[in-house]
Amino acid sequence: MKVLIIGSGGREHTLAWKIFQSERVEKIYVAPGNDGMSDLAERVPIQIDQIEELANWALANKIDLTVVGPEDPLVNGIVDHFEAKGLRIFGPNKEAALLEGSKVFAKSILKKYDIPTAEFEVFTDPDAALNYLEEANYPLVIKAEGLAGGKGVVIASKKEEANAAVERIMEDKVFGDAGDRIVIEDFLEGQEISVLALTDGEHILPLAPAQDHKAIFDGDEGPNTGGMGAYSPTSFMTDDLWDEVCEDILEPTVKALKEEGVSYKGVLYAGLILTDTGMEVLEFNARFGDPETQVILPRLEDDLVELMELVIDGRLSEKKSLSWDERAAVCVVLASGGYPLTYETGFEIKGLDDLKQHDNLLIFHSGTKLVGDKWFTDGGRVLGITVLGDGILDAINQVYDFLEEIEFEDIHYRTDIGFKIIED
Ligand SMILES: Nc1ncnc2c1ncn2[C@@H]1O[C@H](COP(=O)(O)OP(=O)(O)O)[C@@H](O)[C@H]1O
Ligand SMILES: [Mg+2]
The missing domain is CATH 3.40.50.20 (Rossmann fold)
Incomplete structure (x- = not known):
C-alpha cells in the first residue's frame, strides 16, 4: 500500500x-x-x-x-x-479534534463526566476575568481556549501576572481568536506524564507512558518549547496508577465523547499530572506527541499500519495487547541556540554520518537541510537523538556520549533529560 x-x-x-x-x-x-x-x-x-x-x-x-x-x-x-x-x-475528525482545539470543550467534558481535572472557570469577557482574579488564590493557571502552539498557558504566581496574561490573551489578542475565551484553573503540583492511547471510538489500546521535558533549560527553567527531550517507560507509572489512568481517565473520556455523539478515532493523548490525590488531566491532544513519539514508537514491536487500520475500521477490540521492546528509550533534542525565541539557522551539522553505525541509536530530523552531501540546521528544533538502552540510566549515559560527536554553531540541548527519574 x-x-x-x-x-x-x-x-x-x-x-x-x-x-x-x-x-x-x-x-x-x-x-x-x-x-x-x-x-x-x-x-x-x-x-x-x-x-x-x-x-x-x-x-x-x-x-x-x-x-x-x-x-x-x-x-x-x-x-x-x-x-x-x-x-x-x-x-480524529474535526468534531473529535476539538478535544485539543478547544480547552473549554475538553474541560466541560471532563467536568460533566466527572473525570479528574483541576477546578476551573471559563471567561468570555476580560473584565469578568479580571474581576475574578481579584479574589482568587495563587498560583493559578490561565489558558487560551484555542491552539497557541504550546504558548497559550500562563502560570501566574500573583495577581499582577494573571492580569497581564488576561490582557495579552483577551485584549491584545496575541493568539488571535484562540484567545476569545480563556480557562482559569487551579494550579496542580506533581510529575507530568504523557499517556497516548489508540482508540477507535469504542475501545482503547494505550501506548507505553512517556515523560516530556518542555522547558528550554536544565531543571525545567526558562520558557516552554515544543519539547526538549523525552523518555519511556517511566518508573512513576506503577500498575495501580496505570489501571487508574485507563479506568478513570482514558476509557471514561472515550465513552463520554460517544455519549455526546462524537466518535473519536486516532491517538488520544492525555497530558496527565500525578498529584498527591491521584492522576488528573491537564489537557488532551488529538495526535502523537513530539518528542514522545521518538521514544514510544522505537519500543513498539507491533505493526503500526495494522493498528491504524484497526482504528479506522472500528476493529481495535481484536487487538488485545501490544508488544514492547524491554529496553528503555531516551530522546534528547538538539536545538538552535536562542530557540524558542529568536535563533539563526544555516549552520553546518558535523558528525551525523559517523553515528549511523550504532544500531541502538536513531537520528530523527526536525529541522535540517541537505545541501550537496552536507547537513545544515534549518529550524528551532534540529535533531532528536534516540537511544535504546538497558534501563533509563544506561540509555541516558549512552545518548549523552553519542551527542558529543555532533556539532553545530550555537547548539543547545538539555543535559538533564530523565533527571526526575534519577532523583526519584
Ligand atoms: N492546572 C495546572 N497546574 C499546573 N501546571 C499546569 C496546569 N495546567 C497546565 N500546566 C503546565 O502548563 C503546561 C502547558 O499546559 P497544557 O494544558 O498542556 O497546554 P498546551 O500544551 O496546550 O500549552 C503543562 O505541560 C504544565 O506544565
Ligand atoms: Mg501540553
Missing part, C-alpha cells in the same frame, strides 16, 4: 521510520517533510494547511492511508475532507 504522512518534524520522521518497517507498505510520501526523511519517504511539496490540495493529491496518487502528524490540520477538518472523498485517513 501507499502511505502519505502529513507534517515535517521529528514526530513525522519517526512515523515514517516506523511505517517503513511494515510489510504492507510499498511506498511512503510525506507532505511537506524534511530532508532528513528522504531515504524513507518521497517528499510532496504541499503544506499542511492546504487541505483541499492534499486530498486531491492523495486521490490522484491512489494513496491507501494518510497519517496526520500535527494538530492544526486535524482541528481544521482534514479528516472530514479526506473521508468525504472516500480516502482512508488516520486521526
